[in-house]
Amino acid sequence: MSVAVHPNPSHGPQGAAVETEHGHEHDNGSLYVLGFWLFIIQDLILFSCLFATYLVMQGRTAGGPTPKELFDVPGFSWETFLLLTSSFTCGLATFQLRRGKAASTIGWLVVTVLLGLGFVGLEANEFVTNALEGATMQRSGFLSAFYTLVGTHGCHVSLGIGWVILLMIQLARRGVTPVTFRKVFIWSIYWHFLDIVWVFIYTAVYLNGLAR
Amino acid sequence: MLEQVKDFASHFFVTGDPLIYGADVSIVVVSLAIIFVLTYFKRWGWLWREWLTTVDHKRIGIMYLIAALLMLFRGGVDGLLMRTQLALPNLHFLEAEHYDQIFTTHGTIMILFMAMPFIFALFNIVVPLQIGARDVAFPYLNAISFWLFFFGALLLNISFVIGGSPDAGWVSYPPLAELGFDPGPGENFYLLAILISGIGSVATGINFMATILKMRAPGMTLMRMPMFTWSVLVTSMIIIFAFPALTVALALLFIDRLVGAHFFTLTGGGDPMQFVNLFWIWGHPEVYIVILPAFGVFSEVVATFSRKRLFGYSAMVASLVLIGIVSYLVWVHHFFTMGASADVNTFFAIASMVIAIPTGVKIFNWLFTMYKGRIRMTMPMLWTIAFVPCFAIGGATGVMLAVAPADYQYHNSYFLIAHFHQVLIGGVVFGMLAGMYYWWPKMFGFKLDERIGRWAFWFFNIGFYVCFMPQYALGFMGMTRRMYTYPEGLGWGPLNFISTIGAYMMGIGFIILVWDIVYSIRYGERDLTGDPWDGRTLEWSLPSPAPHYNFARIPVVTGRDAWWIMKYQMKPEERPDLGPIRPIHMPKNSGRPFIMGVAFFVSGFGFVFNWFVPAIAGLVVVVLCLILRSFEYDAEYYIPVHEIEETEAALGRL
Amino acid sequence: MSTHSFTSRLLRLAVPGVLALFLTAGCSPEQFVMLDPAGPVAQTQLRLIIISAILVLIVVIPVILLLAYIVYRYRDKPDNDASYEPEWSESPKLEAVWWGIPIVIIAALGVVTAKETFALTRPPVSNAKPMTIEVVSLDWKWLFLYPDQHIATVNEVHIPVGTPVQFVLTSDAPMNSFWVPQLGGQEYTMPGMAMGLWLQADQAGDYLGRGANFTGTGFAHNTFHVIAQPSDAFNGWVQQVQSENHPLTVEVYDQLAKPGLAQTMTFSSFPDTLFHDVVQKNGGMSMPMNEEAWTSGRTSSASSSGQGMSGMDMNH
Incomplete structure (x- = not known):
């Protein structure tokens, strides 16, 4: 395919994905982006329900550990640091993507993945440590809600890592084309979204838990 | 060893009831018959190529429709079994356990596996044609949605013969639905079936929202869209906003049951109330998810068969959007009596009544669409006219139920049962049947027979009133829902008996309806024009059935009722030049959506019985399908111009 | 009237x-x-x-x-002149x-x-002093506790005519709903929560009550009788029950709480903290407001449905 990638970032994926020479009736790239935003909306509501459940359950410790006893300040601070940084490197990757540079895009995506893996590793470590101390999700309503909310976010992050690895392979094989552009762009929306969800987890779960 | 197998089988297969054995036999016989027919006529390849792998919205719509009618049958049989048991006091036709299972599957199937696929059938069949598009936004995802629905429905239905059906009610409130009170696999079937098909429903909502927002023909502004498309747009919005709450409610309950968490348990800090809230945050919008498309159908039908423009278009749009928004603010009215404070109850009571205002406006607008029109009494119009009084009464009793202090009396009584059956049957079922009759020629190229259709209509309609009007009175007599039997001496017998007669009349109506379809396949009036009803919207500008690319050239829209304008109001020289026919870009068929459905089914079945090997294996296959899709770069193809020209010429359109 | x-x-x-x-x-x-x-x-x-x-x-x-x-x-008829x-x-x-x-x-x-x-969250207007009856829904029977009279009954509750009665409701089984149509609307019995419902009978009579929310196989038979009597007759009945020497012990309660149907029963006394313990056992423990709501239910002063909300409110 001989489609030039639009160099102007303000055009975003829309500018890049129009395959004019085939005379498409509609603009595929923006259609996918819209569809993905709709998915993000439903995912946001899913998380809202989990947050609501957590807020109802956080005092229901049933004699088990309270948030204050459970939360490990250095642990979740590092998690936050890694994930926020990964969002920044993800932004650098899309910047390179807009410039049409596959290799440096992949480079920043690798950094993003490593940071993401660090986040997932720390979270897994936090969960296992807690569980070994008896704070399992069977212990109380609070812990059930905690593991489910934070774990759902962690699953999202893990899925995002697997997803972007597939995209890096495609970038390496095909370079930046309208299709790979659109795919990586959509993934970056997902990754930033998870970052925002984490900010809420950080405040509503961890800081709020310590303050109670 | 043999003993072990026997022991396993006696738990795995449901035993001990003649009805179950009858179902076993009929399932085996029907399956064998299907396999035999497909093999004998060498139709396996055809089935795979033309249907199981299709991504064509029209075929997916037809498959939804078939599934919806099958589920209407299954749910209807459940209803008849219940009515039979309740016909007289102290009957022992069904025991409590069995009755509990039947009302649970009746509710679950009718809402999630009958009403939902029925509206999705019409979404798929109609929306792209009405907006001048060649397919939905994401055809591959559309196929996945269908197969997830299909295998979710299958999962729930096999619970009748394998493992045992859910028996905690279609709302499945914990703690009753928790392991402690409900240890069998039935409740797991319920949870997993709905979770699996729920993924498909959300995807459908996203798909149609994107389709309508992005793929309308040039000139079709939002305020020129046909009203059915408007209703689908608002419905899709509600689906996207409401379904996640159901997913969370059911997933948390499933986590409780699977690993022993304490979200909704009695002990360990669980809070059953949280489930009730989450469930109804989805549950009430769900009512509007199924009723708004019916409103859309009525708007199309009433304008077409009054030969007149839809009255108050802007008000119709405004009321749809208002209903969509307010539907999120009423969920507590499902549990006024669970201890909410007076100010909470007052807020939700008034919000619930407020919904009646835009709904009432719609009814008046339909009436005044007919006013000064010319009303043709076709089948779609008959169902629409029957809808108006039925829904007016159902809506009125709904307002009565919204009066919170009075609801302390109505709650859980047969008054409530009569109310929601009146709005769901009088609204949704009448609407879907009107839509089915209306768009049937567009789907299949022939009309359904009107004479047989009228028999079905009158049996179903009269049957409805005979069945449900006495139930309002039974509510006043203090009869509560979900009772498998009742003693003599309360005066409930005669009304229950009348109600049962009505239910059977509705059953006869359904059989006649099926006969109408069978008869019309052979003898129905063929539709050679593509516009059998003298329609107003773009789908009637196409041949019946439409070619798989829908529009050889995308039309240009110049106003509401685009096809009416083209037919009657536009001089030939005014017609916009659509240019020459160009190659059409279409998605390729794919077997993967079907395989993903099977994989979800295997996984779900594994989780039902806590068999983790199939459970995980199924999920692995799902992930593999996703990976393969990510690497797929040739999922589309072009139909060359000469092929389009041949097709159009064969349809007499060139 | x-x-x-x-x-x-x-x-x-x-x-x-x-x-x-x-x-x-x-x-x-x-x-x-x-x-x-x-x-x-x-x-x-x-x-x-x-x-x-x-x-x-x-x-x-x-x-x-x-x-x-x-x-x-x-x-649509050809000769229609409209x-x-x-x-x-x-x-x-x-x-x-x-x-x-x-x-x-x-x-x-x-x-x-x-x-x-x-x-309706306030007691009905009456000259008589309001009374409280605690209700525990079980699978599938109704246990009534009279905290002031110190007696208990199963599947039958006596009340004096003309007296506002606050039923304080909880459940030691899946949630049920307490409904006596001729006296007034229903209110749910929820595990771990104590919620109030004001009712009053103005005429003597035997009113059928019913568990209105589905609770499983015994649900259809989960009924009880409300016997409204003039206060003299009511007091006589109370004294008679008190004199029977048939106490509701914790052991008897545990038997009663097992799933199954039961006949009507009367008990001459019950453990003072029984209702409180039932609420606490089913999750009331983690609800700091609950005890207060429960006590205020006893003094018949709290608004009936306000209690349920305070029981659910976790942010205190």
Whole structure:
């Protein structure tokens, strides 16, 4: 395919994905982006329900550990640091993507993945440590809600890592084309979204838990 | 060893009831018959190529429709079994356990596996044609949605013969639905079936929202869209906003049951109330998810068969959007009596009544669409006219139920049962049947027979009133829902008996309806024009059935009722030049959506019985399908111009 | 009570045909328990039922008549001389009418609803001193505890006529709903929560009550009787039960709590903390407000449904 990638970032994926020479009736790239935003909306509501459940359950410790006893300040601070940084490197990757540079895009995506893996590793470590101390999700309503909310976010992050690895392979094989552009762009929306969800987890779960 | 197998089988297969054995036999016989027919006529390849792998919205719509009618049958049989048991006091036709299972599957199937696929059938069949598009936004995802629905429905239905059906009610409130009170696999079937098909429903909502927002023909502004498309747009919005709450409610309950968490348990800090809230945050919008498309159908039908423009278009749009928004603010009215404070109850009571205002406006607008029109009494119009009084009464009793202090009396009584059956049957079922009759020629190229259709209509309609009007009175007599039997001496017998007669009349109506379809396949009036009803919207500008690319050239829209304008109001020289026919870009068929459905089914079945090997294996296959899709770069193809020209010429359109 | 007789007369005027139909079907009027109130709460609710029915009929009847007229007048027959205006589709005046009328009706109904919703959280007006009865729903039986009389009963509860009674409800089984249609509407019994419901009987009688929320296989038989007696007879009954020397011990309670049906029973005493313990056992532990709500239920001062909310409110 001989489609030039639009160099102007303000055009975003829309500018890049129009395959004019085939005379498409509609603009595929923006259609996918819209569809993905709709998915993000439903995912946001899913998380809202989990947050609501957590807020109802956080005092229901049933004699088990309270948030204050459970939360490990250095642990979740590092998690936050890694994930926020990964969002920044993800932004650098899309910047390179807009410039049409596959290799440096992949480079920043690798950094993003490593940071993401660090986040997932720390979270897994936090969960296992807690569980070994008896704070399992069977212990109380609070812990059930905690593991489910934070774990759902962690699953999202893990899925995002697997997803972007597939995209890096495609970038390496095909370079930046309208299709790979659109795919990586959509993934970056997902990754930033998870970052925002984490900010809420950080405040509503961890800081709020310590303050109670 | 043999003993072990026997022991396993006696738990795995449901035993001990003649009805179950009858179902076993009929399932085996029907399956064998299907396999035999497909093999004998060498139709396996055809089935795979033309249907199981299709991504064509029209075929997916037809498959939804078939599934919806099958589920209407299954749910209807459940209803008849219940009515039979309740016909007289102290009957022992069904025991409590069995009755509990039947009302649970009746509710679950009718809402999630009958009403939902029925509206999705019409979404798929109609929306792209009405907006001048060649397919939905994401055809591959559309196929996945269908197969997830299909295998979710299958999962729930096999619970009748394998493992045992859910028996905690279609709302499945914990703690009753928790392991402690409900240890069998039935409740797991319920949870997993709905979770699996729920993924498909959300995807459908996203798909149609994107389709309508992005793929309308040039000139079709939002305020020129046909009203059915408007209703689908608002419905899709509600689906996207409401379904996640159901997913969370059911997933948390499933986590409780699977690993022993304490979200909704009695002990360990669980809070059953949280489930009730989450469930109804989805549950009430769900009512509007199924009723708004019916409103859309009525708007199309009433304008077409009054030969007149839809009255108050802007008000119709405004009321749809208002209903969509307010539907999120009423969920507590499902549990006024669970201890909410007076100010909470007052807020939700008034919000619930407020919904009646835009709904009432719609009814008046339909009436005044007919006013000064010319009303043709076709089948779609008959169902629409029957809808108006039925829904007016159902809506009125709904307002009565919204009066919170009075609801302390109505709650859980047969008054409530009569109310929601009146709005769901009088609204949704009448609407879907009107839509089915209306768009049937567009789907299949022939009309359904009107004479047989009228028999079905009158049996179903009269049957409805005979069945449900006495139930309002039974509510006043203090009869509560979900009772498998009742003693003599309360005066409930005669009304229950009348109600049962009505239910059977509705059953006869359904059989006649099926006969109408069978008869019309052979003898129905063929539709050679593509516009059998003298329609107003773009789908009637196409041949019946439409070619798989829908529009050889995308039309240009110049106003509401685009096809009416083209037919009657536009001089030939005014017609916009659509240019020459160009190659059409279409998605390729794919077997993967079907395989993903099977994989979800295997996984779900594994989780039902806590068999983790199939459970995980199924999920692995799902992930593999996703990976393969990510690497797929040739999922589309072009139909060359000469092929389009041949097709159009064969349809007499060139 | 004049309002009572007025409303019941009104009701019979409003739906005479329907009622006649049911009567011919072999039902007698007093079997319509929801329409035959025996106390002020049920009376208020019946009044609301009638008011709301009349208000909605203001819209429903014209709609049905209009439909019949329009369908007949504008049918598609060659000799139909009615006007035909296929392009007429807007009329701000007409639309204002059918936005306006429902808004007025809903506003009227909303005001009545709000007023009565708040009113029903307070005890019915009466000269008698209110009393409290604690209710525990079990699978599938009803346990009644009289904290002031120190007696307990199963599946049968006696109350004095003319006295406001606050039933304080909880469940030691899946949630159920406590419903005595002739005395008033229902309220759920929820595990781990104590919620109040005011009822009062103005006439002596035997009123059938029912668990109204599905609880499993025994649900259909989960009924109880409310026996309303003049206070003398009530006090006599209390003394008789007290003298029987048949206490409800914790062991007996545990037997009772197992799933199954039961006959009516009476107990001469019960452990003081029984109700409290049941609430705590089922999750009340993690609800700091709950105890207060439960105690205030005993003193009959808290608003009935306010308690449920405070029990659920976790942010204290």
